[in-house]
Amino acid sequence: MKKWILIFPVLFLMFFHAATTHAISNQPIHWGFKKGANEKQADAGEKYDNLLEKYGAFYKGSADQKILYLTFDNGYENGYTAKILDVLKKEKVPAAFFVTGHYLDSAPDLAKRMVNEGHIVGNHSWSHPDMTQISDEKIRIELDKVREGTKRITGQSDMQYLRPPRGILSERTLKVARDSGYIHVLWSLAFKDWQVNQQKGWKYAYDNIMAQVHPGAVMLLHTVSKDNADALEKVIQDLKKRGYVFKSLDDYMLKEKVKNPIIAH
Numbered sequence: 001m002k003k004w005i006l007i008f009p010v011l012f013l014m015f016f017h018a019a020t021t022h023a024i025s026n027q028p029i030h031w032g033f034k035k036g037a038n039e040k041q042a043d044a045g046e047k048y049d050n051l052l053e054k055y056g057a058f059y060k061g062s063a064d065q066k067i068l069y070l071t072f073d074n075g076y077e078n079g080y081t082a083k084i085l086d087v088l089k090k091e092k093v094p095a096a097f098f099v100t101g102h103y104l105d106s107a108p109d110l111a112k113r114m115v116n117e118g119h120i121v122g123n124h125s126w127s128h129p130d131m132t133q134i135s136d137e138k139i140r141i142e143l144d145k146v147r148e149g150t151k152r153i154t155g156q157s158d159m160q161y162l163r164p165p166r167g168i169l170s171e172r173t174l175k176v177a178r179d180s181g182y183i184h185v186l187w188s189l190a191f192k193d194w195q196v197n198q199q200k201g202w203k204y205a206y207d208n209i210m211a212q213v214h215p216g217a218v219m220l221l222h223t224v225s226k227d228n229a230d231a232l233e234k235v236i237q238d239l240k241k242r243g244y245v246f247k248s249l250d251d252y253m254l255k256e257k258v259k260n261p262i263i264a265h
Contacts, residue, residue, distance in 0.1 A: 026172040028132040031164070031186055033059070036214035042188035055174040057184035061216030061252055066244045069218045069252055070095040071185065073124060073163060077107040078196060080229035085113055087233045091240075094248035095119050096185070097223070098163040101126035104149045115154040120249055122161035123147060123182065132170045139176045161185045161249055185249060187220035189213060194222040202230035209235050213244070 033044035041063050044052075052058060061067055070088075074081065074097050081097075088095055097114050099121055104111055114121055125131065126145040134142075147159040162182040164173065174184055191208040192198075205227035209219070221228045236246070 024172050024175055026132055026170045028130070029169050031059075031167040031169065033188060036188060036212045036217065039214050041214045041216060042212070044188075051171060051174070052184065052186070055171075055178045055184065057174060057178075057186065058218070058252070058256070059186035060188040060214075060218055061255070063215050066215045066242075067247050067251075068213070068216075068239065068244050069249060070221070070246055071122075071163070071187065071218060071249070072097045072221050072223045073194075074099045074103045074107075074223050075124065075128060076100070076102055076224065077110060078224035078226075080226055081107070081110050081223045082113075083229045084223055084232055085110070085117060085119075087229075087236065088119070089117055091233065091236045093236055093246040094251075095246075096122050096161060096249050098122040098124035098161070098185075099146065099150070100124045100128050100165075101145055101149060102128075104146070104153055108153045111150065112154050115156045120161065121150050121154060121156055121159070122163060122185065122249075123150075123159055124163050125165045128165040130166055130168050131164060131173045132168055136172075136176045139173060140180055143177070143180055143182065183253075185218065187218045189217045190220040193225040193228055196224050196226075199225060199227045202227055202234075205231035206235055210238070213239065215244075 029048070033042045036042040041060060044059060061069060070093060072084070072095060097119060099111060111121060123143055123146045125142040127142065129142065131139050131142070143162065150156050150159060160181060160183055162177050162184055163186070164184060169184065177184060189209065189212045191212070193205060205225065209231070223229070
């Protein structure tokens with residue numbers, strides 16, 4: 001009888017853990033939203049807003065201030081990141097660059113430059129998988145390899161921002177990332193800019209950005225785009241003229257921790 005008394009709590013805890021894990025959905029979410037227009041914020045809907053808030057994730061800042069958060073995805077180097085960094089330095093604009101393992105291996109000097117010039121290097125996974133299709137352990141390995149590689153190459157010891165590869169996530173991947181110390185950074189401004197053989201000129205990038213921009217926008221641009229590199233300086237200068245200021249993701253965190261304590265934990 002005593003044996004069963006000891007075993008029962010263990011079995012209960014095992015069952016409870018399994019039931020809790022099973023209850024977390026792994027239904028893939030292909031990130032999307034209603035685009036911003038006329039300086040009105042983009043909107044992903046209440047369901048996704050609540051899900052992201054639950055795990056301290058975000059895709060936009062406050063609608064009350066004309067603050068912008070500039071982010072880039074760096075899957076591979078296509079010859080334009082140096083120009084982008086030159087513009088950011090000239091205009092004194094902070095940014096976050098989400099890098100893959102391939103990027104770290106192939107462009108370590110640019111990764112170093114990002115950190116040396118005050119930008120944030122974020123995690124875009126090592127091999128750019130659909131993380132809803134791999135195990136919890138494999139997700140952790142993907143993230144750890146980028147964090148360790150970034151520290152080794154750049155000296156950046158902290159990494160807390162994650163952009164899900166392919167823009168695909170689920171509640172399970174949100175939880176695994178959060179438990180590993182990461183905050184999902186999605187976006188509220190983006191356009192089809194990553195196809196290197198279908199670049200349409202700087203005006204295409206400029207017009208898309210200016211049409212969607214809104215207070216609190218988290219802007220996603222791909223550094224492989226020549227259009228983006230050519231348009232960036234004018235974009236920044238004209239947005240400043242319209243009263244916008246550019247802040248880092250760390251500034252966002254400082255502001256939002258006060259309103260949403262879950263982000264602090």
